[in-house]
Amino acid sequence: MMNSFLRTGGLAVALFACASLFAATHTERFTRDFPLGIGGSLWIENPVGDVEVIGVEGSTLSVSVTKNVNAPDATSLGEGREQTQVYMGGDGKAFVVRTVVGAPPGAKWKSNVSYSIRVPRVAQVHIVAAVGERIRVAGISSAVTVKNFSADITLENIAGAVTVDTTNGDIHFITDARPAAAVQLSTINGGIEVQVNPDSNLDWIAQSISGDVRTNFPVKGRFSGNGFRGLVNGIGGPTIATTAVMGNIFMLKRGGRQDEIKSLRAVIENSGGPTIFKKTAIETPLVQGNFIYPASADIVSFNIGEIRGFANIATAAGQVNLGTVMGDVTVRSGGGPFDFGAVFGVINAHTDAGEVNVGNAYKGGEISTSGGTLQVTFSGGPLTLQNGGGDIVVRHAASSVSAETRSGDLSITLDPNSRSQRITAKTTKGNVFLAVGQRFGADVEATVLTSNDEANPIHADFNGLTIKRDQFNGKTRIRATGKIGGGGEKVELYSEEGEIRITQR
Amino acid sequence: MAECSAMRESFPLLLTESLDARSRELTHQHIESCSECGAEWLATKETWRLMEALPELTPPPRMRQRFLAEIGVEEKPVESNILSFPKRTWARWLSQAAAVVIVAGGSYLYGHRTQPVRLAPQQATLNSIQPVSIAESRVVKSSALSPNIEGRPDIENVQFIDTNPNDDEVSLSFDITQHMTVTGNRSDKSMVQLMAYVMQNEDKAQPSTTRAIDIVKQTYANSHQPEPEIAGAVARVLRNDEHEGVRIKAVDTLKTLPTATSETREALIAALKNDPNPAVRIKAVDALAKIAASGQLDQAAVDTLRQKAMQDDENLYVRTKAAEALKKLNP
Incomplete structure (x- = not known):
């Protein structure tokens, strides 16, 4: 038994060792030189790998290529080498260096190509690279453009115009000189660092919706919208536009002091209020008293387990998750979903975009979203729901309900013991479903406006409804009116191009 | 029972409408009240109907001569230069004989109608199934249409088209409201x-x-x-x-x-x-x-x-x- 175990284990180790042995990396290096005249341009396309371009004197373009292929076996390695190709060509005015990777879906191999290029200083440099760790361009006196998905980008001592677009990478623009040409740097999830000569004059634009903007330069300017525009040192410099949607932006003196770096909020005074947004998250399991978050232009997400008092929140955007709130809830958001667990007070909540999910609204309230599903599990007080587009669902209403959506389905289930409640449910595109208890009584007025003149869109588990049809605005209007359960509060249901269904539970 | 026998004997006369009014009425009343005679009457009518569909055949001359000889009637030779007109008596006998032959043959057929028809077993071969397609408009040959109309489907906008009055082909065009349930695999x-x-x-x-x-x-x-x-x-x-x-x-x-x-x-x-x-x-x-x-x-x-x-x-x-x-x- 023991011998068998040892043999099996030994075989497994041997197989693992063989597999490790087969896992191979192929590295191929070569360098090619080409002539590139004054005013020429270099175009680089590289889907996977690093790129370094250094400006040098002279008129020779020197391209050093390192091609790496990793594969678990010799066959895949060969395929990877075959399918990873470098093409170089052009004339004295324009030269293209391109990597072509023809990886089929499910390929076992991976490859990357790194370039280290010496280019005449006066040449324009254009780089399109998808994925890599680093892109570095230095010592170029002409225009530079870089477009990239995820590599960190460093530009050093570029005298010409610069345009950089990256999605997830950081951008570093560093120059000892005073910039003389326009610079445009933008990243979505990365940060931006600009270091320039301390004597530089710049027209600076900074935009970020959730990051901070910091500098150790003397800056004058103002906020407009969600960005800042101002002068660094003084007038007369080129425009440098920095956009880091979710990251921080630094505008720094080359060789300046770290402790002088301050947030732009502190630097700019009397600006009419900060509108550079900073994303924060407030998370706490318990708030003993009231929770007040004053009107703010910040993107703030709230995740609070319990509030013993009332909640009053105003935010530019973000999620608002409140577990239990003993008092009233008042929330205004420029966008983002709401999730309230149990609210013992009255709810007054609106979001410009996003879904709203309320567990128990014991005293009801007014809840609205400009778009997204709106759902209330239980309402114990008068409830008004409005939706700019999307479904409305009330799973258990022991109160009156007024619900309206521009388009979407409406589903309201009343407390089975409820004898009568005033219900208003309107949708301009969708269906209305109302479920009532055995003892429910109401004066019903259900209307469907439809372009299908043969439709029979009103269904009820009750007798006593009179159905009439007429033409209205070129459509067929079907109205069902009458008393159910001996009559009671008014139930008003309206649907366009849908159906109305009243069921008894 | 004796009444039934008498009534059944009058069935041929009833079929040929040879009964007087009173007998006809009595016979019909009996047929309606007696299930067995009712069934017999239906069978007789069906036999009569089948016989009507049979082609009229002229008996071969030898058979006719033999038949006439047996019943003692001599067939006179036809003179070649005179156009003969058969006597009414002869014609009546001939028609009666034909009727007997037909009734006897029909009775034989009727008596054997319940015998099972045995067919040699054959391998069933399904050549093709035409898939049903849901179409906005379709032209169907009447031969491809089942004669059974199921339920009462709504038919509107009916048009009768006879493009060529000289042939027998006509067309009937209409909109039909049909409720269809399609069942199948979700990936069909x-x-x-x-x-x-x-x-x-x-x-x-x-x-x-x-x-x-x-x-x-x-x-x-x-x-x-x-x-x-x-x-x-x-x-x-x-x-x-x-x-x-x-x-x-x-x-x-x-x-x-x-x-x-x-x-x-x-x-x-x-x-x-x-x-x-x-x-x-x-x-x-x-x-x-x-x-x-x-x-x-x-x-x-x-x-x-x-x-x-x-x-x-x-x-x-x-x-x-x-x-x-x-x-x-x-x-």
């Missing part, structure tokens, strides 16, 4: 096409397009079998429906479908760029991020998400969602 091509058609046939979809989309989502979401037709149909709803609630459902459904066609992607990109409702845009961000993350980096999807994250006048939450979606991409 015909079922997929039908689902896609129903979803886009907005005006006739009952209860509504939103319900149709819900059904499609329940049926095809997270299915292992990609259905480009379904994805395309939902994409067209997302592009074209004027109601945001419907578009929200459409984009939600697209996110769960396993297929991302170019049409799907373009519809999502268009929704993210242009849809006026922020909830649609938020869901389009999620759906596009899913597409962009599957397989190779989808440059068009990435560019649209980037553009949205950078857009100054966009809802902040949509911008944040777009940026977060891009951050999660790991090509």
Whole structure:
């Protein structure tokens, strides 16, 4: 038994060792030189790998290529080498260096190509690279453009115009000189660092919706919208536009002091209020008293387990998750979903975009979203729901309900013991479903406006409804009116191009 | 019983309408009151009907001569130069003899009608089955139509067409309302096409397009079998429906479908760029991020998400969602 175990284990180790042995990396290096005249341009396309371009004197373009292929076996390695190709060509005015990777879906191999290029200083440099760790361009006196998905980008001592677009990478623009040409740097999830000569004059634009903007330069300017525009040192410099949607932006003196770096909020005074947004998250399991978050232009997400008092929140955007709130809830958001667990007070909540999910609204309230599903599990007080587009669902209403959506389905289930409640449910595109208890009584007025003149869109588990049809605005209007359960509060249901269904539970 | 025998004997006379009025009335009353005689009467009538359908045959001359000889009638030779007119007596006898032959033959047939017909077993061969297609208009040969009309289908807009009065062919054209139930596997091509058609046939979809989309989502979401037709149909709803609630459902459904066609992607990109409702845009961000993350980096999807994250006048939450979606991409 023991011998068998040892043999099996030994075989497994041997197989693992063989597999490790087969896992191979192929590295191929070569360098090619080409002539590139004054005013020429270099175009680089590289889907996977690093790129370094250094400006040098002279008129020779020197391209050093390192091609790496990793594969678990010799066959895949060969395929990877075959399918990873470098093409170089052009004339004295324009030269293209391109990597072509023809990886089929499910390929076992991976490859990357790194370039280290010496280019005449006066040449324009254009780089399109998808994925890599680093892109570095230095010592170029002409225009530079870089477009990239995820590599960190460093530009050093570029005298010409610069345009950089990256999605997830950081951008570093560093120059000892005073910039003389326009610079445009933008990243979505990365940060931006600009270091320039301390004597530089710049027209600076900074935009970020959730990051901070910091500098150790003397800056004058103002906020407009969600960005800042101002002068660094003084007038007369080129425009440098920095956009880091979710990251921080630094505008720094080359060789300046770290402790002088301050947030732009502190630097700019009397600006009419900060509108550079900073994303924060407030998370706490318990708030003993009231929770007040004053009107703010910040993107703030709230995740609070319990509030013993009332909640009053105003935010530019973000999620608002409140577990239990003993008092009233008042929330205004420029966008983002709401999730309230149990609210013992009255709810007054609106979001410009996003879904709203309320567990128990014991005293009801007014809840609205400009778009997204709106759902209330239980309402114990008068409830008004409005939706700019999307479904409305009330799973258990022991109160009156007024619900309206521009388009979407409406589903309201009343407390089975409820004898009568005033219900208003309107949708301009969708269906209305109302479920009532055995003892429910109401004066019903259900209307469907439809372009299908043969439709029979009103269904009820009750007798006593009179159905009439007429033409209205070129459509067929079907109205069902009458008393159910001996009559009671008014139930008003309206649907366009849908159906109305009243069921008894 | 004796009455029954007497009545049955009068059946041939009743058939030939040779009974007087009173006897005829009595016979009919008996047939209605006696089940056995009623059955016998029906059988006799059926036999009579069958005999009517039989072709009239002239007996061969030798047979006729033998028959006439047996009954003691001599057939006179026909003079060649005189046109003969057979006597009425002879004609009556001949017709009676023919009637006897026919009745005897019919009785034989009737008596053996219940014997089972045995056919040699044969291998059944099904050559082809014509699939039923759902079409806006169809021309059917009457020979391909079953003579049985089931239920009472509504027929409107009836037109009678006789293109050529000199032949027997005519046409009958009409609109028919038919309620059809199609049952099949969700991945059947015909079922997929039908689902896609129903979803886009907005005006006739009952209860509504939103319900149709819900059904499609329940049926095809997270299915292992990609259905480009379904994805395309939902994409067209997302592009074209004027109601945001419907578009929200459409984009939600697209996110769960396993297929991302170019049409799907373009519809999502268009929704993210242009849809006026922020909830649609938020869901389009999620759906596009899913597409962009599957397989190779989808440059068009990435560019649209980037553009949205950078857009100054966009809802902040949509911008944040777009940026977060891009951050999660790991090509």
